[in-house]
Amino acid sequence: MVEDYRAAARRFSRRSLFATTGLLGLAAAGAAVSAGVNAAVGADEVHDTAHDTRQTVLGINPVIRTERVYSAARRRDVDLVTILPPGVPTENLPVSLLLHGLHGTARTAAVGNIADILAAGVANRLFPSFGFVALDGGDNYWHDHGTGDDPMSMLLNEVPGWLAQRRLGGPDGMPFACTGTSMGGFGALVYSRLRFEQGRPLNAVATMSPGLLTSWTEMAKRNAFIDADQWAALDPLRNLGKAGPAPVGLWCGDRDRFIDGCRRYIATAHPEIGLVTPGAHTEEYWSTVTPDVVRFLSRHVG
Structure with a gap:
């Protein structure tokens, strides 16, 4: 053996x-x-x-289900993807949001084999049971660009009802955490702040290569904000005092396009985990950190 x-x-x-x-x-x-x-x-x-x-592990693949739901906040049908560990009771199962990056979708949000790691880790009792839920969020950094398409409102006001209908996330359907990659990492930090402002803070926020830029010139190229003022009002780097108490984990590769902003966040916000390791803005890099991401989330399941 x-x-x-x-x-x-x-x-x-x-x-x-x-x-x-x-x-x-x-x-x-x-x-x-x-x-x-x-x-x-x-x-x-x-x-x-x-x-x-x-x-011996073919039987512990994640249970992934994709549904179409109508989002009034986004004014369109969106994919809702649930990623659950197999063989565990799902009623009231804690759930983390899983936010995709730019040009991504709910179906591509599970980067770095995070779904397989969750399933195998829970099956082997390395982690407590929890799941992920991913949704289509568009390309505007998880906020309303001024067009009436508001993915952040969807997360805050519609997702709890959808989860409660599926008996996930507790009786009120509230996600215990938010996990995001790239643009989704930016969105996860904004979501955490808004949950705190609602009086319902998250247990944890996990971000991989979050889209933290240090200049409006660079952010403007993404056409995701009306102007510099709207970006400044939402940018996690410029709103550290409003972030709330949720523990944050941040992982970024040392050759990532967002490394300057991530280093600044680590130096000023002092997250529970702020780790820079070799890698770029790639699936290969994310696969090196998702086991730690799942472990970090597992410590804050509650």
């Missing part, structure tokens, strides 16, 4: 569960082998020596 574990572990790239600081200490457990195989990014990274181990 030990030799099988070592052989399998050697074949996992740095993108597997074992290459992350958050789960490295758990790698000696036999269950962690299954989680690592299931979380491998590329099919060519799972070789024959791990085949038998992979067979």
